[in-house]
Amino acid sequence: MSAPIAKDRLYLFDTTLRDGQQTQGVQFSTPEKHMIAEALDDLGVDYIEGGWPGANPTDSAFFAEPPQTRATFLAFGMTKRAGRSAENDEVLAGVLNANTKAVCIVGKTHDFHVTTALGISLEENTDNIRASIAHIVAQGREALFDAEHFFDGYKANADYALACLHAAFGAGARWIVLCDTNGGTLPDEVHEITKAVIDSGIPGARLGIHTHDDTGNAVANSLAAVNAGARQIQGTLNGLGERCGNANLITLIPTLKLKEPYASTLETGVSDDALAGLIKVSRMLDDILNRVPTRAAPYVGASAFAHKAGLHASAILKDPTTYEHIDPAQVGNERIVPMSNQAGQSNLRKRLADMGISVDPKDARLGALLERVKERETEGYSYDTAQASFELLARDELGLSPEFFAVDRYRVTVERKRAPSGKMMHLSEAVVVVNIGGERHLSVSESHMPDGSDAGPVNALSKALAKDLGPYQAVIEDMDLVDFKVRITGGGVEAKTRVTIDHEDATGRRWSTVGVSPNIIDASFEALLDAIRWKLVRDGAKALGAE
């Protein structure tokens, strides 16, 4: 029996919070940065780049209270400027003052950029690189050097580009990261040039790769560098990043864990369990960005294991490996066979059982409910993220839905006018009339933020609805609205609005409901009503009906 071959360690470096934030329209808040860092740490990446301390208020606030992660948390900055020492460069000092265990600095390696963008001599630039890395190392930090425009630089002046890398390497950088900054390099070039760097004397175990997707090859370029010997990959969640985005770690991680030659020769910090939660990490980021998840995304997309072609679907029923390159469960995903009503119904029964509703497989109402769900989804409803509304829909269809009350009418008013002080102020008010067991309950509420200012019509509506539900009041008293998401489906002001609302109660339960309407107020109202109905059902409230 031969000893198992030792696997090479491959390091994953996430830059969602730094390069990912270069995405047009993306600006994380400090709490969002904390949420993402925590998810990355749970996933098992090795490095988390938090941003550029001093570059903007959000990044500075984040580094003032850094996340506590197992992964190495880094600050990003740039090499010192010419004409001053590393010790006296206040931009570099701002980065070091964040006191992170590791620091990544970007520096030029393309001669044209040194002379055109920086306007300094080639020697001054290598000196800046050397002095900056040495300064970081002298402070006892782990130093990483991002070699900007390295591949273009190598093609223009290989000797100079390599000299820049060796300046950083010689000064003690733990990692030399080869950056395809403009994203125009193709996989074969990445492979060849990475090999040349290793041949020049920097071991692959000290080399990282940082790619962009400008030719649709960010993932392939990362793999090409690893094939050549590089042992760190930089990327982002969902491929966020400047222009077309960075290498997508959500795509790379399953390939590295599940596919050869990587699976049997390389080891990462991502466990099989963490891999099975990959889809959740991807969705969390979309949630924060209020983006519709990409259906066709490799591994984690809703369509990634959807078999539409008739030939494929029938073979899949015989053996899933006929048309699937991996088992979808390995990344937390699910197979979808739209052609097969069979698969749909067994799925549905599983969901109903999860809610404590048992239905016979032969029950004709299953087919009717499936049709109803499809119909509603065509109208814009999404039940994936609104289990409580799905449960109510199922109960309605199965005749298991008690009538607690009816809404006779509501009216919401939003006003902006000049206050007696002369300042403009706004005010939202909602009136709701509910019928419970034949008795009318009329409630009115203004909206307000914790500081007393106006919080808008949905807040007013939520408060009015929960103000007087008569005999049900005790049951709903501990409900707390904790999240509110809006998505416009289609374009123009006439588009439909989908509102998803999350509630929590004193038991710590959290549930989501959905409403759809061309009118955002009405969509919100529908979701609010569902939230109350679900709570009443779950807490076993006695239904009094309406007249």
Place this chain on the structure above:
Amino acid sequence: MSAPIAKDRLYLFDTTLRDGQQTQGVQFSTPEKHMIAEALDDLGVDYIEGGWPGANPTDSAFFAEPPQTRATFLAFGMTKRAGRSAENDEVLAGVLNANTKAVCIVGKTHDFHVTTALGISLEENTDNIRASIAHIVAQGREALFDAEHFFDGYKANADYALACLHAAFGAGARWIVLCDTNGGTLPDEVHEITKAVIDSGIPGARLGIHTHDDTGNAVANSLAAVNAGARQIQGTLNGLGERCGNANLITLIPTLKLKEPYASTLETGVSDDALAGLIKVSRMLDDILNRVPTRAAPYVGASAFAHKAGLHASAILKDPTTYEHIDPAQVGNERIVPMSNQAGQSNLRKRLADMGISVDPKDARLGALLERVKERETEGYSYDTAQASFELLARDELGLSPEFFAVDRYRVTVERKRAPSGKMMHLSEAVVVVNIGGERHLSVSESHMPDGSDAGPVNALSKALAKDLGPYQAVIEDMDLVDFKVRITGGGVEAKTRVTIDHEDATGRRWSTVGVSPNIIDASFEALLDAIRWKLVRDGAKALGAE
């Protein structure tokens, strides 16, 4: 002087209408298929696969009146079944009866599939391939063989997989297309196996490649096969297709035309002029599918040449090649230097210059404006995607902002109540009071969808605001609200709402404005006001002020 080196011809094969239609949720109508075929022909692809005649009514209708293209128009089908002759297979007959110049048939090459999915012997399968191709060739058609699961098949049983290819090749197939049907093969394997096929005696000039994006490598896999010698690429517009989609021709075409080693060694049917229209072809497909174009798409995405990082933006101003891998105009795209938290003063001056506002680099107001932008972005504003609001903010800060009017007050009401018919109905109404040159203009409007039903409070507000702006009315009359996006920043009902609104006018100009408030109505109102103010500024309306 040496003679120019003859370039190899590389053939582009589009399957948007066949494999692209396997995308979840995609079903082209017959007129849409005609539109797409025409656009593909204008683009300069060599083959257009129209669908599977006989498989469904739309495909049959399309083949009954096929498009008249310069490109070779093909029908797709499968090899004859076992136990009958090619002449007597009615499925194959249905495909041949479409009378296309070329026919592409798919057949198995992976032994496991032959025995598991088809349940026939390996010999029967090779016989079916041979007989089907021979039958097509005997009818004077160009025959293409799609070798299904070829890469997986080769890894499982190389001899058998190659025997299947040679059966088709020997029977006269013009093209043998190597298909990575399940999408799980990586670029190095594609390269190696394609080389092995060429070594087995099928020339690269007779080989095609058909890949899927299940590992995010569809583009790289196509290039890997071309690098090994294959001379036909199959793909789709925007990477449409089963599961994660096919190789994206919109991404591949610019790489093949503009990048080495392809640009100087290969020739395609796509002219430079057609390449400059690439973005229009991509958008046309999104239009047909009613999809929001992918901002981060390589080459054609709205963000593909957007430079958000401050360091990048300042270098771009000196020389665009510093951070661009190609000139965006080559694919019909444009450079964007958006305003954002990350951007520096040089970025700012460039934006101002684009608006026709020239500011001295030493002007202290630049710093003040930058601070103001950062402050607003901390509040939740995003100017990346709202250039018009940015312009107004800059004008305010620079004292270049005329006061056209003031809003004294507004009131928006949304009601749901029982209509006289007994049905629940909802209604939105807005009242706006505007002061123009001391004169009050009071307008009221209800919202309505094109069908007369309620469209919500923002629609009502937009209508009321644009109803009577007195002397400005003629200027704003051609404004059309074309998109409306909502994003909640932070969580809970007390979170802030960011509304981004797009308008167009009769000149075809499109501009975006943003509003932020805890109150969605107020955020929308702010964005609507900005839209009107921007239009008045740009059209040089004479400001009358307010009293």
